[in-house]
Amino acid sequence: MTAAPPEWLAIPQPSAFAPAGGSWRPAAAHVVAGSRRFDVEARRLQQELACLGIPDGDESRIVLSEADVAAPSLIGEAFAIHVADDIEVRAATPAGAFRATRQLLHNLRAQGLVPTGRVESAPAVAERGIHLDAARKHYSAEWIIRMLHDAADVGINVFQxxxxxxxxxxxxxxxxxxxxxxxxxxxxxxxxxLETARDLHIDVVPSLDMPGHLRQVLSAHPDLRLPPGEEPEDPAAGGIVGTDHALDITRDEALEFARRLVDDMADAFPHSTKWNLGGDEFVAFERIGDYPALTEAAHARYGAAGTGFDLLTDFVNAIATHLRGRGLQARAWNDGMLRSEVATLHSEIVLTWWTNWHASMRPVAEAVAAGHRLVNVNDSLFYYVLGENAGYRYPTAERIWDEDWHPGLFPRLWGEEGQSTVRQEITRPYPPTLLGCSFAIWSDRPQAQTAEEVAAGIRSPLRAMAERAWNGGSRLSLADFQAMDARLRPWGCGSAVPNRIS
Known part of the structure; x- marks a missing residue:
C-alpha cells in the first residue's frame, strides 16, 4: 500500500497546497536572498534552520525570490512556495517572505520535514492583531518581546x-x-x-484611552476631572456614578492637556502610523443625562437637542484631528460612538468593534453606512479577561469553532431584555471596510494570573484566531486544528531576549 503523502502542518494553513508526494529534509541547506530586500529574512532563516539541525551547506538551496510585480496574486503578505529538491519562496515584500518561511519552519518543527509540492497563500484580512492591557498589570519588556515572537510565529501583524x-x-x-x-x-x-516588533513585521498601535479610563492620570491632575453625576430618579439604576476616571471634556484646558499627553507619548512611537484614542466607557452611557456638567455644556453648545454624546463625539474628533496632524490614523472603541444627536463622528476614524452588550449601542451596519472602517475585537470570543471579570470566560478554540467564527462575524446585537439576538456579519469577499480583527488581553484582576500563566492561557485561542483570520474561516476541523497545534511546540529559536535591558 502506498503511504499517504505528508500533510502540510502549519498555522495558519495556506490557502492552497498541491502535494507532490515527497518530502524535503536535507542534511544541510543554504538560503539565498534573490533580492537585497530579502537579505534580513535570508539570514534569519539560515539561523533558524541551524537551530533545527540543518546547518548551512550545499546539499539544498532555499531561494527567497521577489515576486514579479505583474503577478497580482502576490501582493502584501501573500506568498508562494515550491518545494522540491530545492525550495523557492516567492513574495512581493519582506513581510510575505517572513510569513512563508514560518510555514517551512512549522513543518520542520511539527514533523521534521517539509512536504514537497506547491503552496499559495494570502490573508483574508490585512490586520490580525493582539491587544495587551499592560496598564492594569505590569508586564516586563522581556515578556512582551517573547509574546511578540510567539504572535508573529502564527501571522499576527498588529500589536496594540x-x-x-x-x-x-x-x-x-x-x-x-x-x-x-x-x-x-x-x-x-x-x-x-518597538525594534523587535518592526523586525517581526508587526505594526504597533499605541492605546491611550481618553476621555475615560484616566483615573491614574487624573489622580495627579484632579482639577481636570469631570464633576460627578446625580442620583438617578430610578433607584434601580444605581447610585451616583463617580467621575474620578473621566476628563472634563466641557473645558478647553482639559482638551489641551489631552493633546499634550498624546504628544508626549507619541514621541515614544516614532514608526507608528495608527493610534487608539479610546472613547469608551467615559461615563455610564445608559445614564448620560445624569451628568449635569455634560448636559449643560451640550445645551449651551448645540441647543436643546445636544447631549453628552455630542460632546464626546466632538472630543474624539478633536483628538483624531490632532493625531492626523502627526501622521497617525485615529481609532476608537465603538460603544459610545455614533450616538450623538448633532455632532457627526469623522468617517476616517476606525472603529475597534468590541461589543453590542446594550441595546442603545449602534449596530455594525450603521458604522459601515457612515463610512467607518472596522477592526473586529469580538468580546464574546476574544476577550481574555484576567480573573474572568465582568462575566467573561477565557477564550477557547472550542468556542471559536462552535461559533464558526471568521473575521466578519461580530458580537451579536443585544435587545431591550438584555439578551443577544441579531447576528452581525460581513460576508466574504470582505470589503475594504473590514480591516481585520484582534485578540485582546485585559488585566482586570492583575493577580488572577501570573504573566507566564497568561502566556500559556492565550496560546491556543490566539492561534485559533490566527488560523481563521488568515483564511476567513478554516478548512480544518477543531480536532485537526488541536492536533496540529499540539505538534507545533513552543518555538524558542531566534526569540532570545537579552539578559539585561539598559
Missing amino acids: WHFSENEGFRLESVAFPEVVSPDHITRAEAGLI
Whole structure:
C-alpha cells in the first residue's frame, strides 16, 4: 500500500497546497536572498534552520525570490512556495517572505520535514492583531518581546499596546512623570520592544484611552476631572456614578492637556502610523443625562437637542484631528460612538468593534453606512479577561469553532431584555471596510494570573484566531486544528531576549 503523502502542518494553513508526494529534509541547506530586500529574512532563516539541525551547506538551496510585480496574486503578505529538491519562496515584500518561511519552519518543527509540492497563500484580512492591557498589570519588556515572537510565529501583524488605564500608567512619560506608575516600561525598554516588533513585521498601535479610563492620570491632575453625576430618579439604576476616571471634556484646558499627553507619548512611537484614542466607557452611557456638567455644556453648545454624546463625539474628533496632524490614523472603541444627536463622528476614524452588550449601542451596519472602517475585537470570543471579570470566560478554540467564527462575524446585537439576538456579519469577499480583527488581553484582576500563566492561557485561542483570520474561516476541523497545534511546540529559536535591558 502506498503511504499517504505528508500533510502540510502549519498555522495558519495556506490557502492552497498541491502535494507532490515527497518530502524535503536535507542534511544541510543554504538560503539565498534573490533580492537585497530579502537579505534580513535570508539570514534569519539560515539561523533558524541551524537551530533545527540543518546547518548551512550545499546539499539544498532555499531561494527567497521577489515576486514579479505583474503577478497580482502576490501582493502584501501573500506568498508562494515550491518545494522540491530545492525550495523557492516567492513574495512581493519582506513581510510575505517572513510569513512563508514560518510555514517551512512549522513543518520542520511539527514533523521534521517539509512536504514537497506547491503552496499559495494570502490573508483574508490585512490586520490580525493582539491587544495587551499592560496598564492594569505590569508586564516586563522581556515578556512582551517573547509574546511578540510567539504572535508573529502564527501571522499576527498588529500589536496594540494599552499602556494607560484607571489602575496604572506604565510607560515612561517625559512631560508628565507624575502620572507614571512605579512599575513601568522605560523609554529604552520601549525602544527594544518597538525594534523587535518592526523586525517581526508587526505594526504597533499605541492605546491611550481618553476621555475615560484616566483615573491614574487624573489622580495627579484632579482639577481636570469631570464633576460627578446625580442620583438617578430610578433607584434601580444605581447610585451616583463617580467621575474620578473621566476628563472634563466641557473645558478647553482639559482638551489641551489631552493633546499634550498624546504628544508626549507619541514621541515614544516614532514608526507608528495608527493610534487608539479610546472613547469608551467615559461615563455610564445608559445614564448620560445624569451628568449635569455634560448636559449643560451640550445645551449651551448645540441647543436643546445636544447631549453628552455630542460632546464626546466632538472630543474624539478633536483628538483624531490632532493625531492626523502627526501622521497617525485615529481609532476608537465603538460603544459610545455614533450616538450623538448633532455632532457627526469623522468617517476616517476606525472603529475597534468590541461589543453590542446594550441595546442603545449602534449596530455594525450603521458604522459601515457612515463610512467607518472596522477592526473586529469580538468580546464574546476574544476577550481574555484576567480573573474572568465582568462575566467573561477565557477564550477557547472550542468556542471559536462552535461559533464558526471568521473575521466578519461580530458580537451579536443585544435587545431591550438584555439578551443577544441579531447576528452581525460581513460576508466574504470582505470589503475594504473590514480591516481585520484582534485578540485582546485585559488585566482586570492583575493577580488572577501570573504573566507566564497568561502566556500559556492565550496560546491556543490566539492561534485559533490566527488560523481563521488568515483564511476567513478554516478548512480544518477543531480536532485537526488541536492536533496540529499540539505538534507545533513552543518555538524558542531566534526569540532570545537579552539578559539585561539598559
